[in-house]
Amino acid sequence: MDSISLSTVAGVQACGGTAAAPLLEVDDVVVELGSGAARARILNHVSLTVRRGQTLGLVGESGSGKSTLAKTLVGNLVPASGTIRFDGRDTKGLKGTRLRTLRRQVQLIPQDPYSSLNPRRTIGQALAEAIDPRGGNPRRHSRDIAEWLERVSLPAEAATRYPHEFSGGQRQRIAIARALAVRPELIIADEITSALDLTTQADILNLLAKLRRDLETDDAVHLAQPCSGPPRQRRSRGALPRRLG
Numbered sequence: 001m002d003s004i005s006l007s008t009v010a011g012v013q014a015c016g017g018t019a020a021a022p023l024l025e026v027d028d029v030v031v032e033l034g035s036g037a038a039r040a041r042i043l044n045h046v047s048l049t050v051r052r053g054q055t056l057g058l059v060g061e062s063g064s065g066k067s068t069l070a071k072t073l074v075g076n077l078v079p080a081s082g083t084i085r086f087d088g089r090d091t092k093g094l095k096g097t098r099l100r101t102l103r104r105q106v107q108l109i110p111q112d113p114y115s116s117l118n119p120r121r122t123i124g125q126a127l128a129e130a131i132d133p134r135g136g137n138p139r140r141h142s143r144d145i146a147e148w149l150e151r152v153s154l155p156a157e158a159a160t161r162y163p164h165e166f167s168g169g170q171r172q173r174i175a176i177a178r179a180l181a182v183r184p185e186l187i188i189a190d191e192i193t194s195a196l197d198l199t200t201q202a203d204i205l206n207l208l209a210k211l212r213r214d215l216e217t218d219d220a221v222h223l224a225q226p227c228s229g230p231p232r233q234r235r236s237r238g239a240l241p242r243r244l245g
């Protein structure tokens with residue numbers, strides 16, 4: 001899996017180094033927000049490339065447009081000009097199934113996990129939807145859900161609870177699990193620890209490092225060879241994607 005992490009920074013990760021094929025190509029993108037006299041150019045001719053296996057960090061001061069870029073990359077904002085290609089395909093004008101597919105392939109973990117977790121849905125429902133694009137049933141996916149919760153150090157019972165019943169750090173761990181359970185190609189982490197206290201920030205970063213180690217050592221999990229390898233194989237139950245980082 002490839003990823004971007006925005007922390008008064010943006011980061012992207014893919015697999016394989018500079019020789020790997022580009023996964024994300026942003027070329028000369030301009031984004032303007034607001035209307036009338038208040039309309040302002042937020043992204044001014046932004047270009048970047050993320051190759052498979054690569055992690056890209058974008059650093060910028062508050063208000064410089066990191067979140068705007070993240071929202072643009074996941075298709076929530078439309079550039080005034082420029083192109084965004086994902087896996088070689090122009091994302092402009094994507095609708096319906098193709099847009100939904102892109103939104104699964106590119107997962108945004110936002111600064112505020114409240115904005116990615118529906119307050120009216122239990123954690124189990126959120127994870128089931130992530131695991132099964134057809135609309136997961138928490139009961140049917142209970143084992144996978146428990147495994148994802150365990151990976152982020154939460155008990156299986158957390159599945160029956162709602163986002164407001166968790167602390168900020170716990171919610172951020174749930175948001176990470178939800179984003180990874182989708183098995184995206186690219187993760188965009190938008191300052192995912194900025195709202196947390198220092199100890200919890202360290203916990204979240206350690207969690208990401210741990211998940212990465214798990215991926216590197218879990219030989220029982222047969223996933224897509226990240227960059228150039230053979231076709232994707234079926235993943236074992238609850239398996240993490242190999243390309244995480």
Ligand SMILES: Nc1ncnc2c1ncn2[C@@H]1O[C@H](COP(=O)(O)OP(=O)(O)OP(=O)(O)O)[C@@H](O)[C@H]1O
Pocket residue numbers: 008033034040042060061062063064065066067068069
């Ligand atoms: N919907 C909007 N309409 C008009 N301006 C907006 C809108 N959303 C954001 N902006 C402006 O765009 C600029 C960039 O905001 P953005 O949230 O992308 O910055 P950021 O780099 O992520 O900041 P931070 O690190 O504080 O989260 C800011 O000046 C903000 O006021």
